[in-house]
Amino acid sequence: MKRKLILLILILLLGFLAWRLFVATFSQEPIEIIVEDKEEVTPEILDDTLEASTDDTIEASIDTSAQTKETTTAPPKEEPARLTSSDFIINKKVSWGYSSSNDRTIDTVVVHSSYDALGSKPYDLDGLIDEYKQYGVAPHFLIDRKGNVYRLVDEKNIAYHAGVSKMPDGRTGANNFSIGIEMMNTKEDNYTDKQYSGLNDLIDYLESQYKIKYVLGHEDISPDRKTDPWNFDWKEVNSNNAIH
Ligand SMILES: [Zn+2]
Numbered sequence: 001m002k003r004k005l006i007l008l009i010l011i012l013l014l015g016f017l018a019w020r021l022f023v024a025t026f027s028q029e030p031i032e033i034i035v036e037d038k039e040e041v042t043p044e045i046l047d048d049t050l051e052a053s054t055d056d057t058i059e060a061s062i063d064t065s066a067q068t069k070e071t072t073t074a075p076p077k078e079e080p081a082r083l084t085s086s087d088f089i090i091n092k093k094v095s096w097g098y099s100s101s102n103d104r105t106i107d108t109v110v111v112h113s114s115y116d117a118l119g120s121k122p123y124d125l126d127g128l129i130d131e132y133k134q135y136g137v138a139p140h141f142l143i144d145r146k147g148n149v150y151r152l153v154d155e156k157n158i159a160y161h162a163g164v165s166k167m168p169d170g171r172t173g174a175n176n177f178s179i180g181i182e183m184m185n186t187k188e189d190n191y192t193d194k195q196y197s198g199l200n201d202l203i204d205y206l207e208s209q210y211k212i213k214y215v216l217g218h219e220d221i222s223p224d225r226k227t228d229p230w231n232f233d234w235k236e237v238n239s240n241n242a243i244h
Contacts, residue, residue, distance in 0.1 A: 082204050082207070082208050083201050083204040083205045083208065084205065084208040084209075085205070086205055088149060088198075088201055088205075089141070089149050089150070089151050089202070089205070090148060090149065090150050090151065091150075091151050092129070092142075092150040092151065092152055093151065093152060093153065093154070094129065094132070094133065094138050094152045094153065096132075096133055096136055096138060097132055097133070097136055097137045097138025097152075097153065097159060097160050097161075098138055098153045098157045098158055098159040098160060099157065099158045099160075100157050100158075101156055101157050101158050102156060104156065104158060104176060104177060105177055106155060106177060106178065106179060106206075106210040106211075106212070107177055107178075107210065107211055107212055107213045107214065108167070108174060108177055108178035108179070108212065108213065108214045108215075108216070109178065109179050109181060109203060109206060109212055109214070109215045109216070109241075110161065110162050110174060110178045110179070110180050110181065110216060110217070110218055110221065111181050111183065111199070111215070111216070111217050111218070111229045111232065112139060112161060112180060112181065112182045112183065112217075112218045112228050112229055113182065113183045113184070113185040113228040113229040113230050113231075113232065114128060114131075114182050114183075114184065114185075114228070115128060115184060115185060115186045116128040116130075116131055117131065118130075118131050118134070119131075122186050123144065123145050123184055125142075125144055125150070125184075128142070128184065129142070129152070132152075136160065137160045137161060138152050138153050138159050138160060138161065138180075139152060139153070139159055139161045139180035139181060139182040140152065140153045140154075140155055140157075140159050140161070140179045140180050140181065141179070141180070141181045141182070141202060142181075142182045142184065143181065143182070143183050143184060143195050143198045143199055143202070144184050144195075145184055145192055145194075145195065146192070146194055147192065147193075147194030147195050147196075147197055147198035148198065149198045149201065149202050155179055155206075155209070155210075158175050158176055159175065159179075159180050160175060161175065161178075161180030161182070161218075162174045162175050162178060162180060162218060162221060162222065163175075163222060163225070164222060164225065165221035165222045166221055166222075167214065167221055168214065168216075168220070168243060174221050179206055179210075181199065181202060183195055183199065183229055183232070185229070185230060185231065186230075187230045187231075188231075189231070190231050190233075191231070191232065191233070191236075196233075196236040196237075199236075199237065200236075200237065200238050200239075203215060203237065203238075203239050204238075207239065207241070212239075212241050213241060214241055214243060215237065215239045215241045215242040215243070216242070216243045216244070217229050217232060217234075217244075220243065
């Protein structure tokens with residue numbers, strides 16, 4: 001009876017040891033997997049981690065957790081979403097209202113408003129462009145009521161849109177260093193949401209291409225002569241360079 005009891009205790013003891021060995025073997029696996037994962041992400045750190053982990057798994061796990069900490073505390077690089085492509089711009093070039101240039105420096109965006117005052121439909125695109133022709137003027141861009149952005153003059157050229165003008169920094173002749181944007185609107189109407197959206201896309205694009213310092217209205221540089229852009233809400237403009 002006693003021998004049977006001792007035999008039973010021995011079997012239980014062996015079983016316990018076998019179970020411990022089993023647990024010990026498999027508990028090491030996750031750490032090895034983590035080390036292999038790190039190999040793909042950070043090859044330079046891998047060598048150090050492997051050296052440490054071959055002898056001592058605890059050290060390896062501390063290493064790995066330190067690396068995890070490092071990656072989570074590093075702030076994700078969040079560049080502001082900016083339009084760097086001009087794909088949304090519809091080319092509708094005109095043959096008047098500008099002089100050619102290849103070497104001007106652009107640092108200003110001038111916002112205007114206009115409508116076809118000569119025809120019967122104030123928001124007729126071709127009618128409005130024809131009106132510019134009659135006056136021998138042109139903006140670089142025209143934004144219609146639907147928010148479509150038309151390019152009438154290449155940015156490199158000097159478009160006749162601002163006339164006699166004086167900048168906040170004292171410079172005159174703003175046409176020489178500015179981009180002119182006409183927003184289709186009467187003196188009574190308000191701009192559509194799509195127009196503001198088109199304008200913001202355009203300003204985004206221009207700021208990605210040129211070192212823009214000022215985004216302002218025609219009335220800001222020609223206060224004695226001009227009141228446009230009429231009924232314009234500057235809060236809708238998402239630019240750090242807007243002076244309003
Ligand atoms: Zn104007």
